[in-house]
Amino acid sequence: MVRPLCGQRVLEIGSGTGNLTRELIPRELYYASDINPLYLDSLKGLTHDRPYLHVSLTDVTRADTFPQVPGGFDTVVCLNVLEHVDDDRGALENIRRVLAANGRAVVLVPHGPQIHGTLDEVLGHRRRYTPESLQQLADQAGSLCSRRSSSTARAGGLVAQRQGAQAAKFRPRADSCAEYSHAMFRRIDQRLPFPPLSLIAILEPR
Helix, strand or coil: CCHHHCCCEEEEECCCCCHHHHHHCCCCEEEEEECCHHHHHHHHCCCCCCCCEEEEECCCCCHHHCCCCCCCEEEEEEECCHHHCCCHHHHHHHHHHHEEEEEEEEEEEEECHHHCCHHHHHHCCCCCECHHHHHHHHHHHCCEEEEEEEEECHHHHHHHHHHCCCCCCCCHHHHHHHHHHHHHHHHHHHHCCCCCCEEEEEEEEC
């Protein structure tokens, strides 16, 4: 879903160990970023023989940590990040500042405030979103509008509810089951009558 939305100058926020990075490169210019030093070391291992790939310590809530490129980035990819920070509005404002005039931000967040529970707390989720609250956040961030949005992982949403949003602790085996179920149902996901686990929006400057 994300790869076709990316231009040639990309900033990825919250790259982790680079699982998504590997899927989105090569590009003319690509910045993989994180705030975890261990992840940054792992990402640097991907830069060998890839002169277009750069690694940056970027905190989405701190504008001064964002890399700057002339004319701005074509695409900022921010998946499963906003729900972890206190100031999600400020984070979107920072993303807007580094976008090119015709750029876009690809944002993915967890859906369903009604299933927010201790499992979310263990994962560091401060909130879950609805399509309306995500759009409102984009509006409040200023000069960002949602070109389109969609929902994903309906099968995963069912598994999340079954295994319990009130789980006392993170259970790797249950999480692996959810991942397997999501892969199995991916092709029929939009037809399933269950609430989605995630929302993805493409945000563009006005």
